[in-house]
């Protein structure tokens with residue numbers, strides 16, 4: 351039976367999960383939620399995910415949320431040992447480190463810069479964008495010697511970070527200053543057969559959403 355994915359266009363964590371489903375060719379039914387309309391707060395969704403976040407998967411009765419946990423689960427369940435999430439403890443630790451960096455450092459810095467005008471009705475703060483830029487510089491330095499986020503192979507960390515980077519770009523952050531990130535991004539655009547189907551619509555949806563809040 352195909353797994354169910356609850357998601358919304360323009361959500362970075364949903365994008366990474368959709369990329370992995372495509373990568374591993376895992377059959378999935380997509381359920382599009384309208385967050386502004388409160389679909390994620392309906393009792394039937396809360397039964398599945400009391401944290402009311404997207405993405406959530408339902409793998410034949412096994413419900414899971416938190417995108418990076420979903421990424422790990424999908425490889426463990428459907429492609430164990432794949433280079434996307436290697437079995438070797440040290441290689442796996444590097445992937446985990448990059449996923450944690452994305453969640454706890456990079457995306458959290460970006461959120462503090464890009465979301466306040468939308469969710470708190472307060473202006474974007476340049477100091478917050480500088481924090482994001484510092485974190486992106488660190489990722490950029492790492493990519494100077496690594497072909498991919500966690501070394502020489504594509505891993506789920508690349509998919510998660512790729513979704514993040516596209517989101518910061520759509521939010522209006524100038525990505526031209528990060529040469530190594532740009533080369534990595536460009537390479538992934540050409541290497542991932544599902545990139546063109548999934549990423550530009552994500553960026554377009556976010557461009558429209560962020561448009562009123564971008565600094566001129």
Ligand SMILES: N[C@@H](CCC(=O)N[C@@H](CS)C(=O)NCC(=O)O)C(=O)O
Pocket residue numbers: 360361362363385390401402403404405415416417418
């Ligand atoms: N760390 C979570 C973040 C999930 C998240 O916050 N998703 C947003 C949409 S991008 C959401 O569901 N917001 C609605 C809510 O939190 O009620 C993940 O990676 O899955």
